[in-house]
Amino acid sequence: MAAEKSSIKIITLIAADGSVFEVEPNIVKEMKTVQSYIDELDQNTVSIPLPNVFGNDLAMIIEYCKKHASEEETKEAKEEFDFEFVKRMKSDDKLRLLQAASYLNMESFLQFMAKAIAAEIENQSVEFVRDYFQIESDFTPEEEAELRKENEWAFK
Amino acid sequence: MSISPVMPLSEINDDLITEVLAMLTVKSLMQLKCVCKSWxxxxxxxxxxxxxxxxxxRNPYLTLYSRYTLFNLFxxxxxxxxHRVTLDNHDPNCQLLMDKNSHRIIGSCNGLICLxxxxxxxxxxxxxxxTRSLSQTLGSFTDPVSPPNFKFSFGYDNLTHRFKVVAFRPNEVRVFSFGDNVWRNIQCFPTDPYFYSSICHKNCVYLSNSLVWVALRPNDFVDSSCYHWKDLILNVDQYVIVSLDLGTETNTQWLLPRGLDEVSxxxxxxxxxxxxLCFSYYTKGNDxxxxxxxxxxxxxxxxKFxxxxHQNVHRVYSCAWHSQFYPLHVFENGDTLILARNQEQVIRYNKRHNRVYETRITNNIYWxxxxxFVESLVSPC
Incomplete structure (x- = not known):
């Protein structure tokens, strides 16, 4: 069984929009959802449909995994990559990638995206955050005013 | 394995939002309480x-005290x-410690400070x-001895989910448990923890559900009433570490590293x-x-970590002989150590390059x- 698994050379991932990605097994190690597919199959070539992840997002996740799986890259280079990776993303991208990380069951990538989103909403106004997550307030204006008054210092 | 149907990606589930919110600072969360009832x-x-x-x-703070701002989370x-930081007195994080004359800090744990x-x-x-919240006064008791000779330490017991204060003096140890609000006497320490500083929280650390102190076994040849460290200790066998498990409320003594062979x-x-747990000291060769x-x-x-x-540091600063270093933090990569030195300053030591960097913080910080300190939402009430 172990010998068969190690013989898998290429994993094919098929995104929601049908785009196809061919990656080496070490790239998908962190994707536990994908890993459980691989563990169930004993073929040499594995093709895995990922109907909850779009091609664009999957491309970015693979790029991230490749960088972090690389043994040649220094810690500093990886940190620099992480910084640029987040910097070029819009809010929507971050939220979609967070969901993709959750679907693919990628613990550290999920934490990384959660941290990136947290950095974006840290110190932002209540209105900004409601808008960000598309949340409607269910407080009455009076209740909200009261709450703001209670924690007035936090708004300074 | 079954394949789930294609889902629209617009609805973000609550567990994921919770993951994000758990990464915010307390100040942000205090604002975001207003977002909706479920938050x-x-x-x-x-x-x-x-x-x-x-x-x-993972994102620790320092509690700083300065002449002007009194208290600051940094x-x-x-x-x-x-390299240069000025504390802003108008920063909302600067808070006056209430009535500074009559309060002292015993310690901090899980985001709460015990005064x-x-x-x-x-x-x-x-x-x-x-969160800027304060409990009522608790645990009042009188020490009939004058001047009072109780010493205090503070920690959290994961077993009973209670914050606890330990008060001790020779032949007496008592524990106060917040929530139950009762004092109980427990087993005495075989060797009393030595308070090398009048600042309670500098003498004791909390980890693994335990409070840990350095203690000195008495030596027959020294007068135990003397106050100066160097007069109390003659050989390394006198050092011992005392640990009190806050769950079982029993104490243990540990030996020091074998490599330790001279009195600091x-x-x-x-x-x-x-x-x-770390134990730090000087050798006679100034290491x-x-x-x-x-x-x-x-x-x-x-x-050995x-x-x-010390000469390396000595060259950078014209400092007094044998200044005390208080290790404050090691950054994740393990290379950079933050140390407070005596009363005057904080230094950054890079292990890999064996170099010392100075960080200047103005406002007369009492280093x-x-x-x-780790900030939290834990309620003191």
């Missing part, structure tokens, strides 16, 4: 408070990047400086670096040495009071 209640859910505390401990990571007031009676408060010219101290107990409570796991020559 308001989430922020006081025990599971969320615990989750937030765990994330928050992000540890700022010490990595900046003691000792005018006629002793009594205690719990204070969360991040200044009092050795315990600290917590990278979640490990500042830190040992790390890799596995809590296992004497065989003492490992750091050894740097010997500086301590690690």
């Amino acid at each position: 308001y209640s989430l922020f006081s859910e025990p599971f969320f408070i615990k989750m937030h505390l765990k994330r928050s401990s 992000p540890m990571r700022h010490l990595l990047k900046t 003691i007031s000792s005018q006629v009676n002793f009594f205690f408060y719990l204070w969360n400086p991040a 010219p200044v009092m050795p101290i315990v600290s917590v670096l990278m979640d490990c 500042f040495v830190i040992w790390q107990m890799r596995q809590f409570g296992i004497e065989e796991s003492w490992t 750091l050894n740097f020559n 010997y009071l500086a301590n690690q």
Whole structure:
């Protein structure tokens, strides 16, 4: 069984929009959802449909995994990559990638995206955050005013 | 394996939002209480408070005290990047410690600071400086001995989920448990913890559900009434580490690293670096040495963590002989150590390059009071 698994050379991932990605097994190690597919199959070539992840997002996740799986890259280079990776993303991208990380069951990538989103909403106004997550307030204006008054210092 | 149908990606589930929120600062969360009712209640859910505390401990603060601002929460990571920091008195994080004359800090744990007031009676408060909330006064008792000779330490017991104050003096140890609000006498220490500083929280550390102190076994040849460290100790066998498990309320004594073979010219101290108990001291050759107990409570796991020559530091600063270093924090990569030196300053030591960097923080910070702090939503009430 172990010998068969190690013989898998290429994993094919098929995104929601049908785009196809061919990656080496070490790239998908962190994707536990994908890993459980691989563990169930004993073929040499594995093709895995990922109907909850779009091609664009999957491309970015693979790029991230490749960088972090690389043994040649220094810690500093990886940190620099992480910084640029987040910097070029819009809010929507971050939220979609967070969901993709959750679907693919990628613990550290999920934490990384959660941290990136947290950095974006840290110190932002209540209105900004409601808008960000598309949340409607269910407080009455009076209740909200009261709450703001209670924690007035936090708004300074 | 079945394949789930294609889902629209617009609806983000609550668990994922919770993951994000647990990474925010307390100040942000205090604002975001107003977002909606479910967030308001989430922020006081025990599971969320615990989750937030765990994330928050990766982003520690220093509690700083200065002549002008009195109290300030200062992000540890700022010490990595900046060489010069000025504390802003108008910063909302600057808070006046209430009635500074009658309160002292015993210690901090899980985001709460324990304060003691000792005018006629002793009594205690719990204070969360991040949420700016303060408990009522608790645990009042009178020490009939004059001057009072009780010493105090503070920690959290994961077993009973209670914050506890330990009060001790020779032949007496008592524990106060917040919530139950009762004092109980427990087993005495075989060797009393030595308080090398009048600042309670500098003498004791909390980790692995235990309070840990350095203690000195009495030596027949010295007068035990003397106060100076160097007069009390003649050989290294007198050093011992005393640990009190807050769950079982029983104490243990540990031996020091085997490699330790000379008496330090200044009092050795315990600290917590990278979640490990550390013991630091000087050699006569001016090396500042830190040992790390890799596995809590296992004497065989003492490992030398750091050894740097005091002369290196000496060259940078014209400082007094044998200044005391208080290790405050090691950054994640393990290379950069933050140390407070005596009363005057904080330094950054790079292990890999064996270099010392100075960080200037103005506003007359009392560095010997500086301590690690993790902010949390834990309620002091």
